[in-house]
Amino acid sequence: MVFLPKQTPHDLTLQRAEIAIVENENSKPRRKYLGMSSIGGACSRKLWYSYHTPMTETFDAPTIMRFEDGHRSEALIADRLKATPGIMLLTEDDNGRQFGVEDFEGQFRGHLDGKILGLVHAPSVWHVWEAKCTNLKKFMQFKLLKADLGEQNTLKQWDATYYAQAQSYMGYTGLDDHYLTVCTPGGRDWEAVCTRFNEVDFEAIRDKAHRILGAMAPLARLSNDPSWYECKWCFYKDHCHGIAKLSA
Numbered sequence: 487m488v489f490l491p492k493q494t495p496h497d498l499t500l501q502r503a504e505i506a507i508v509e510n511e512n513s514k515p516r517r518k519y520l521g522m523s524s525i526g527g528a529c530s531r532k533l534w535y536s537y538h539t540p541m542t543e544t545f546d547a548p549t550i551m552r553f554e555d556g557h558r559s560e561a562l563i564a565d566r567l568k569a570t571p572g573i574m575l576l577t578e579d580d581n582g583r584q585f586g587v588e589d590f591e592g593q594f595r596g597h598l599d600g601k602i603l604g605l606v607h608a609p610s611v612w613h614v615w616e617a618k619c620t621n622l623k624k625f626m627q628f629k630l631l632k633a634d635l636g637e638q639n640t641l642k643q644w645d646a647t648y649y650a651q652a653q654s655y656m657g658y659t660g661l662d663d664h665y666l667t668v669c670t671p672g673g674r675d676w677e678a679v680c681t682r683f684n685e686v687d688f689e690a691i692r693d694k695a696h697r698i699l700g701a702m703a704p705l706a707r708l709s710n711d712p713s714w715y716e717c718k719w720c721f722y723k724d725h726c727h728g729i730a731k732l733s734a
């Protein structure tokens with residue numbers, strides 16, 4: 487006999503808290519630029535929508551709570567690294583703001599988690615520092631890739647979006663090295679890889695940003711099938727595939 491877990495109704499107070507979480511997050515002003523943190527996304531049309539249309543992507547409570555955990559984890563990892571002898575980690579510029587980079591008159595922008603010096607394998611080389619917090623499955627994939635491919639090849643294979651972000655930050659800061667720390671929720675386990683700057687990949691990312699910013703109409707779809715897995719979860723799905731029906 488198979489025992490299925492009983493479905494208990496979600497606590498009413500927490501439901502109310504989640505409504506407030508969603509309202510607070512989704513009432514924040516939308517950003518008015520194409521982000522380097524998302525330029526590596528698989529669908530250029532989705533990026534086009536995010537920049538060119540007034541539609542603002544909204545998030546549900548579980549997603550927002552995951553973002554919150556990511557911010558807390560980043561602060562925790564920064565504290566640990568700052569407390570490590572020999573490490574200098576800067577998370578703010580001289581004006582107390584996040585390090586920012588931009589191109590195309592500010593239409594393409596990114597914000598670094600930090601710059602780090604004193605890594606054991608290259609103590610005198612400044613690296614761009616980026617921190618990610620992932621679920622256990624993705625974390626294990628990261629560790630396996632590092633073991634199989636070596637750390638210089640891991641990031642590109644592990645996550646194209648994070649890789650493009652890393653290359654953008656290196657390209658625009660002029661730093662040739664990137665140090666990515668990845669942890670599990672709560673920071674109980676962590677691992678890191680270094681990645682070198684790749685001029686060819688950086689120029690391809692820059693071209694992609696230029697194409698998206700300059701296009702007057704939506705770019706080609708990633709898939710014409712709205713049930714394709716990336717379309718199924720896409721915030722712009724109805725608009726994107728609705729237009730297809732109208733113009734068919």
Ligand code: SF4
Binds near residue numbers: 723
């Ligand atoms: S629905 Fe699919 S094709 Fe359309 S923008 Fe989203 S991911 Fe791209």
